[in-house]
Amino acid sequence: xxxxxxxxxxxxxxxxxxxxxxxxxxxxxxxxxxxxxxxxxxxxxxxxxxxxxxxxxxxxxxxxxxxxxxxxxxxxxxxxxxxxxxxxxxxxxxxxxxxxxxxxxxxxxxxxxxx
Amino acid sequence: xxxxxxxxxxxxxxxxxxxxxxxxxxxxxxxxxxxxxxxxxxxxxxxxxxxxxxxxxxxxxxxxxxxxxxxxxxxxxxxxxxxxxxxxxxxxxxxxxxxxxxxxxxxxxxxxxxx
Numbered sequence: 001x002x003x004x005x006x007x008x009x010x011x012x013x014x015x016x017x018x019x020x021x022x023x024x025x026x027x028x029x030x031x032x033x034x035x036x037x038x039x040x041x042x043x044x045x046x047x048x049x050x051x052x053x054x055x056x057x058x059x060x061x062x063x064x065x066x067x068x069x070x071x072x073x074x075x076x077x078x079x080x081x082x083x084x085x086x087x088x089x090x091x092x093x094x095x096x097x098x099x100x101x102x103x104x105x106x107x108x109x110x111x112x113x114x115x
Numbered sequence: 116x117x118x119x120x121x122x123x124x125x126x127x128x129x130x131x132x133x134x135x136x137x138x139x140x141x142x143x144x145x146x147x148x149x150x151x152x153x154x155x156x157x158x159x160x161x162x163x164x165x166x167x168x169x170x171x172x173x174x175x176x177x178x179x180x181x182x183x184x185x186x187x188x189x190x191x192x193x194x195x196x197x198x199x200x201x202x203x204x205x206x207x208x209x210x211x212x213x214x215x216x217x218x219x220x221x222x223x224x225x226x227x228x229x230x
Contacts, residue, residue: 038158041203041224042223042224043117043119043205043207043221043222043223043224044158044205044207044219044221045117045221046218046219046220049218087158101146101148101163101165101170101171101209101219102148102160102163102171102173103148103150103158103160103207103219104160105150105157105158105159106157107157
């Protein structure tokens with residue numbers, strides 16, 4: 001079973017920030033928080049990941065609470081192309097194809113960006 | 116474009132038949148993962164190979180098998196097909212060698228329809 005809880009759906013106005021919450025209250029000390037998204041039946045796409053510090057890349061920002069029990073993915077200026085299902089996943093980082101390398105997907109949050 | 120290729124894009128076959136799905140990972144990636152996405156089950160991990168060896172198994176049926184060849188491409192074999200096997204099948208790859216295993220790159224998927 002997935003170790004995360006996400007709202008099933010959210011709406012966001014185009015050009016505004018989209019803030020997607022994720023609860024992972026049972027996260028272990030060595031587990032990272034990952035975000036992937038899937039745009040309409042395409043293959044899932046990696047967005048960002050983090051352990052305990054906030055992270056930012058060209059796609060998004062990840063804010064992890066100090067107790068690490070929840071996090072928020074922020075898309076700073078959502079566009080219509082950001083409409084997708086967003087998955088929050090916790091997992092151990094494994095090098096070189098370790099046995100914990102697979103991703104366990106929950107139901108995710110369906111984000112609809114509206115004009 | 117993730118760099119992961121999957122063939123065929125679409126496959127329609129009858130119950131009881133056998134099919135083979137093919138995946139070519141990103142250049143240099145040693146790990147290959149197979150996932151199944153159906154409407155009622157969501158995205159589920161099936162099996163992982165690393166440099167030709169099976170590394171992890173998920174919810175893969177006994178009727179399904181996979182292998183990774185010396186050139187690192189992988190094939191997923193589905194036999195005695197049932198209507199419930201209709202789904203999107205994704206292949207993903209991730210880095211090996213001195214590349215971190217934290218990001219999986221997904222292919223465009225093969226849509227299997229069993230009639």
